[in-house]
Amino acid sequence: MNFEDFEEKTISRETIFKGQIIDVKFDTVALPGNRGAAPRELVFHNGAVAVLAITSDDKIVLVRQFRKALEKVIYEIPAGKLEQGENADPQAAMLRELEEETGLAAKTVTKIAEFYTAPGFSNELIYLYKAENLVKVENPRPQDDDEILERYEVSLAEAKALIASGEIADAKTILAIQHWELSTHA
Amino acid sequence: MNFEDFEEKTISRETIFKGQIIDVKFDTVALPGNRGAAPRELVFHNGAVAVLAITSDDKIVLVRQFRKALEKVIYEIPAGKLEQGENADPQAAMLRELEEETGLAAKTVTKIAEFYTAPGFSNELIYLYKAENLVKVENPRPQDDDEILERYEVSLAEAKALIASGEIADAKTILAIQHWELSTHA
Numbered sequence: 001m002n003f004e005d006f007e008e009k010t011i012s013r014e015t016i017f018k019g020q021i022i023d024v025k026f027d028t029v030a031l032p033g034n035r036g037a038a039p040r041e042l043v044f045h046n047g048a049v050a051v052l053a054i055t056s057d058d059k060i061v062l063v064r065q066f067r068k069a070l071e072k073v074i075y076e077i078p079a080g081k082l083e084q085g086e087n088a089d090p091q092a093a094m095l096r097e098l099e100e101e102t103g104l105a106a107k108t109v110t111k112i113a114e115f116y117t118a119p120g121f122s123n124e125l126i127y128l129y130k131a132e133n134l135v136k137v138e139n140p141r142p143q144d145d146d147e148i149l150e151r152y153e154v155s156l157a158e159a160k161a162l163i164a165s166g167e168i169a170d171a172k173t174i175l176a177i178q179h180w181e182l183s184t185h186a
Numbered sequence: 187m188n189f190e191d192f193e194e195k196t197i198s199r200e201t202i203f204k205g206q207i208i209d210v211k212f213d214t215v216a217l218p219g220n221r222g223a224a225p226r227e228l229v230f231h232n233g234a235v236a237v238l239a240i241t242s243d244d245k246i247v248l249v250r251q252f253r254k255a256l257e258k259v260i261y262e263i264p265a266g267k268l269e270q271g272e273n274a275d276p277q278a279a280m281l282r283e284l285e286e287e288t289g290l291a292a293k294t295v296t297k298i299a300e301f302y303t304a305p306g307f308s309n310e311l312i313y314l315y316k317a318e319n320l321v322k323v324e325n326p327r328p329q330d331d332d333e334i335l336e337r338y339e340v341s342l343a344e345a346k347a348l349i350a351s352g353e354i355a356d357a358k359t360i361l362a363i364q365h366w367e368l369s370t371h372a
Contacts (some may be wrong), residue, residue, distance in 0.1 A: 066192035
C-alpha cells in the first residue's frame with residue numbers, strides 16, 4: 001500500500017490545552033478510501049533525551065524519582081525533556097541532564113537510537129545515548145527546583161533482577177538495559 | 187530516602203479533557219520538604235497490550251499503520267488499548283488484538299513484561315506478551331473500522347536492520363525485538 005492508502009487528512013483541529021510540557025489537540029480526520037471520519041486525541045511533546053551511563057566499574061547509573069501520573073517513585077535512566085530550541089542538538093541536552101541529575105560528565109558518547117514512546121496518541125520522541133568514561137563534575141549544574149532525585153548504580157545482573165521483579169518498569173530504561181546486555185554479547 | 191521525601195501531594199486538580207483514549211488533568215502539587223508548589227500536566231490512559239508474535243519459520247509479525255500524532259506510517263508490533271473492564275484480563279485483550287490485526291491465534295502465550303511508556307506525563311502501562319505456535323483463524327474478528335493496517339513478517343536479522351536504519355522507531359517494538367534477540371542467546 002502507498003502512503004495515500006493510509007493517510008488520515010485533517011478535517012478539523014481543536015486546541016484543547018497548551019501547557020509547558022504538552023499541547024493537547026482534538027482532530028477530526030478523514031479516513032482513507034472514503035471510510036468516513038474519525039476522532040483523534042493527540043498529545044504533542046517537544047521530545048526528550050535519555051542516557052545509558054556506564055561507570056568505570058561497569059555499573060549503570062539510575063535515578064529514582066516521584067512521577068505524579070503514577071503516584072509512585074520509579075527507577076529510570078537519567079532523562080529530561082528538550083527545551084525549546086534544543087531539538088537541533090539533543091546530545092548537548094543529554095549531557096546537561098546527565099550533569100544535573102547525576103553530577104557526571106562523559107568523555108565518550110555514542111547514539112543508541114531514537115524512538116517514539118507512545119505513538120498511538122503522542123509524538124514524544126526520545127533520543128537515547130550511551131555515555132562512558134564518566135568523570136565527576138566539580139560544581140555541577142543544580143537539579144531543577146521541582147525535581148527530587150536519588151541516584152543509584154547497579155550491575156547488569158542487578159538491573160536484570162530489577163526488571164524481572166517489576167521494580168524497573170519504564171520502557172526507555174528496559175530498552176537501554178537490554179541494549180547494554182546485547183552489547184556485552186558482541 | 188523514604189516515600190515521604192519524594193511524594194508530591196495534590197493541592198488542586200483540574201480536568202482539562204475527558205476523551206475516548208485519554209483524560210488530561212492539570213495538577214498543582216506541593217513539593218516535599220516545603221519546597222513550594224509546582225504544576226503537573228498529566229495524561230491518563232487505560233493501558234494497552236502488545237505482542238511479540240513469532241511464526242513457525244521464526245519471523246516476527248509486524249504491522250504498519252498511520253499514526254496521526256506523527257503524520258507518518260510506522261512499523262509496530264500488534265498492539266491495542268485496553269477497553270473499559272479489560273484491565274482484569276490483559277492477556278485476553280492481547281489475543282483479541284492479535285486476531286483483529288493479524289488474523290492469528292496463539293497456542294503458546296507467555297508474559298514478557300509490563301512497562302510505562304511515558305511516565306514523565308502519562309500513566310499508560312503496556313502489558314507485553316510473547317505469542318508462539320500461531321494458527322490462522324478461520325473467520326477472524328475484523329479490524330476496527332478506523333484502523334488500516336498492513337501486515338509484515340520479518341526475520342530477526344531483518345528486524346535488527348530496520349531498527350538500525352531507523353525504520354523501526356517505536357519503543358515497545360524495539361524492546362520486544364531486543365527481548366527476542368536476547369532469548370535466542372539463552
